[in-house]
Structure formats: structure tokens, C-alpha cells
Amino acid sequence: MKAIQIYSRCVITYCLESGLINLYIQSGELRTPEETLAEIKKQIELAKESGGTEKIKKFVASSGICDSLSTSIINHLLELGKQL
Numbered sequence: 001m002k003a004i005q006i007y008s009r010c011v012i013t014y015c016l017e018s019g020l021i022n023l024y025i026q027s028g029e030l031r032t033p034e035e036t037l038a039e040i041k042k043q044i045e046l047a048k049e050s051g052g053t054e055k056i057k058k059f060v061a062s063s064g065i066c067d068s069l070s071t072s073i074i075n076h077l078l079e080l081g082k083q084l
Contacts, residue, residue: 031065039065047077 031039043065046055056074060066 036065036067039063040067040070043067043074044070044077047074048081050081052081053078 043056043059046052046059049055056078
């Protein structure tokens with residue numbers, strides 16, 4: 001049996017001989033609205049930095065927070081940064 005860790009809370013195990021595949025997702029602690037807001041603000045700050053696109057991708061993957069309302073703002077900031 002082999003294991004692959006995709007994200008910090010997701011592990012896939014598989015066995016080549018039997019073809020058995022298991023997906024294990026570990027739930028984390030619930031965030032408060034204030035903590036979620038702080039994470040979204042960090043994403044907006046990262047969008048203003050050099051190399052923001054990759055930084056945001058890594059941050060979203062590690063935090064698990066992807067807010068649909070702030071995504072358009074972040075994308076706009078990234079596009080402005082590419083024009084500078």
C-alpha cells in the first residue's frame with residue numbers, strides 16, 4: 001500500500017496489486033468569521049506583491065480558503081501588477 005499526500009489534510013492510499021484506492025480527508029478546526037476575514041485580507045496583500053499569483057495559489061492550497069467575492073478583486077490586482 002502506498003500513500004500520496006495531496007494537501008495538508010488529504011491523503012490518497014492505493015494498492016497496485018488489488019487496485020484498491022482510498023481517500024482520507026481529515027477535517028480541521030472550524031474558523032471564526034474573523035479568522036476567515038484575516039486570511040482573505042492576507043490573500044489581497046499577497047496579490048500586491050511581486051510573484052503574487054504563485055504566492056496566492058500556495059496560500060489558498062494551504063489555508064483552504066477561496067472566497068468567491070474577493071477572487072475578482074484579487075484577480076484584478078494581479079492583472080494590474082502584471083501591467084506595471
